[in-house]
Amino acid sequence: MTLLEGPNLVGAARDAGCRIEAVFAREDDRTVGDEAVRVSEQVLRHLAGTVHPRGPLAVMGVPVSQPVERSCLVAFGVADPGNLGTLIRSAVAFGLDVVVTHESADPWSPKTLRAAAGGHFSTSIETEATLDDLRGRGFTIVGAVPRGGADPAVLGEIDRAAIIVGSEAHGFPLDVESDMEVTIPTAPGVESLNAAVAGSILAYVYSASRRS
Amino acid sequence: MTLLEGPNLVGAARDAGCRIEAVFAREDDRTVGDEAVRVSEQVLRHLAGTVHPRGPLAVMGVPVSQPVERSCLVAFGVADPGNLGTLIRSAVAFGLDVVVTHESADPWSPKTLRAAAGGHFSTSIETEATLDDLRGRGFTIVGAVPRGGADPAVLGEIDRAAIIVGSEAHGFPLDVESDMEVTIPTAPGVESLNAAVAGSILAYVYSASRRS
Numbered sequence: 001m002t003l004l005e006g007p008n009l010v011g012a013a014r015d016a017g018c019r020i021e022a023v024f025a026r027e028d029d030r031t032v033g034d035e036a037v038r039v040s041e042q043v044l045r046h047l048a049g050t051v052h053p054r055g056p057l058a059v060m061g062v063p064v065s066q067p068v069e070r071s072c073l074v075a076f077g078v079a080d081p082g083n084l085g086t087l088i089r090s091a092v093a094f095g096l097d098v099v100v101t102h103e104s105a106d107p108w109s110p111k112t113l114r115a116a117a118g119g120h121f122s123t124s125i126e127t128e129a130t131l132d133d134l135r136g137r138g139f140t141i142v143g144a145v146p147r148g149g150a151d152p153a154v155l156g157e158i159d160r161a162a163i164i165v166g167s168e169a170h171g172f173p174l175d176v177e178s179d180m181e182v183t184i185p186t187a188p189g190v191e192s193l194n195a196a197v198a199g200s201i202l203a204y205v206y207s208a209s210r211r212s
Numbered sequence: 213m214t215l216l217e218g219p220n221l222v223g224a225a226r227d228a229g230c231r232i233e234a235v236f237a238r239e240d241d242r243t244v245g246d247e248a249v250r251v252s253e254q255v256l257r258h259l260a261g262t263v264h265p266r267g268p269l270a271v272m273g274v275p276v277s278q279p280v281e282r283s284c285l286v287a288f289g290v291a292d293p294g295n296l297g298t299l300i301r302s303a304v305a306f307g308l309d310v311v312v313t314h315e316s317a318d319p320w321s322p323k324t325l326r327a328a329a330g331g332h333f334s335t336s337i338e339t340e341a342t343l344d345d346l347r348g349r350g351f352t353i354v355g356a357v358p359r360g361g362a363d364p365a366v367l368g369e370i371d372r373a374a375i376i377v378g379s380e381a382h383g384f385p386l387d388v389e390s391d392m393e394v395t396i397p398t399a400p401g402v403e404s405l406n407a408a409v410a411g412s413i414l415a416y417v418y419s420a421s422r423r424s
Binding site: 082086089090092093094095115117122184185186187189190191192193194196197200201204207208211 | 294298301302304305306307327329334396397398399401402404405406408409412413416419420423
C-alpha cells in the first residue's frame with residue numbers, strides 16, 4: 001500500500017484505474033465525494049506525516065511491475081526519492097518508460113509520487129527487470145558516463161534504448177556492461193550533474209533526436 | 213553568514229578565496245587542519261541541524277552580489293532551495309552565470325549550497341538585478357513557457373541570453389515581458405517539467421547549440 005496526497009495525484013490514480021482502498025479528507029474538501037472519510041485537520045496531519053498536508057489523502061494498492069516496451073530511463077541505484085520522482089516525471093514528458101532497479105528508492109513511496117507529479121499514471125514502471133532481461137528483450141543498454149562517451153545525439157539512432165542513470169554518489173557502476181556509452185559535455189572541471197538532471201537531459205535529447 | 217558542510221564545499225569555498233570565519237570538526241577529522249575547532253558529535257549535530265552531519269562545518273560570510281557577464285539562468289521565484297541549487301549546479305556545468313531574483317529561495321542557504329555541490333564557487337551569482345537591468349546591459353530576456361514558444365535550439369543564436377526559470381507553482385510569470393519565448397516540446401497531456409530540470413535542459417541546449 002502507499003499514500004497519495006492532493007487532488008491531482010488522487011485524481012490521476014483514479015483516472016488510471018488504480019485500486020483506491022480509502023480516501024480521507026477535511027470536512028470542507030469538495031475535491032472528493034461521498035466515498036471520503038471526513039477527518040479533522042489533526043488526523044489528516046497525522047496520516048500524511050507532513051506539517052501542512054493539502055488533502056485529500058488516498059490509500060492505494062501498489063500496482064504490479066509493468067514490463068516496459070518503449071525506450072526507457074533505468075534508475076540504477078538512484079537513492080533519493082525526489083530524484084527518482086523527477087526522473088519519472090521527465091520520462092513521461094519525453095515519451096519514455098521507466099525501470100527502477102538496483103537498490104533505487106521505492107518508486108511508489110509518497111515522496112517519489114509527489115516529485116513525479118502524477119507521472120506514475122502515464123507510463124509503465126517496471127521494478128523487476130535486470131539489464132540482462134532488458135537486453136534479451138531487444139533493448140540497447142546505454143550508460144551515461146561522466147567522460148569518454150559519445151555525444152548524446154547518437155541516442156536518436158537507437159530504436160529501443162534503456163538509458164542507465166546511476167546513483168547520486170557513484171554514478172554509472174563500473175561493473176555493468178553497456179552496449180554504448182554517452183557523455184553530456186560539460187565545462188572543464190565539472191565532475192557531474194545531478195542524477196535527475198542528467199537522466200532528464202538524455203530523455204530530452206532522445207526525444208528531440210527522434211523528432212529531427 | 214551561512215554554513216557550509218562537508219570537505220568538498222569547505223574546500224571549494226576556501227579555494228575560491230571566500231571569507232571563512234570559523235571551522236568546526238570532529239576530533240578525528242583529518243580533512244581540516246589546526247584552524248578547526250574540535251567538537252563532539254553532539255555539538256556537530258546541533259550546529260549542522262541535520263541528523264548525520266558529515267563535517268567539517270564552516271561559517272562563511274555570504275559573498276556580495278556579482279554582476280553576471282555571460283549568458284545566465286535567471287531563477288525567477290524558484291522557491292525550493294534544492295531546485296535553486298540544482299539550477300546553479302547545471303548553470304556551472306554548461307558555462308552559464310546565475311541571477312536569483314523575485315522571491316526565489318536564498319541562494320546562500322545551506323540547502324541551496326548542498327544541492328549546488330560547489331557550483332557557487334565557479335560562477336557569478338547576481339542577487340540584485342531586475343530584468344530591466346539585464347536588458348539594459350545587453351541581455352536578451354528569454355522566457356521558458358509551457359507552450360507556444362520557439363524550439364530551444366534558437367538559443368544558440370543569442371549572444372547573451374538571460375533564460376528565465378519561473379516558480380514551481382506558477383511557471384513563467386504572465387506579467388513579465390520577454391524578448392523571446394521558448395518551449396521544451398513534451399508529450400501530449402504533460403503540463404510541465406520540474407523547474408530545475410527545465411532550466412537545466414535549456415542550459416544544456418544553449419551550450420550544445422553554441423558548440424555546433
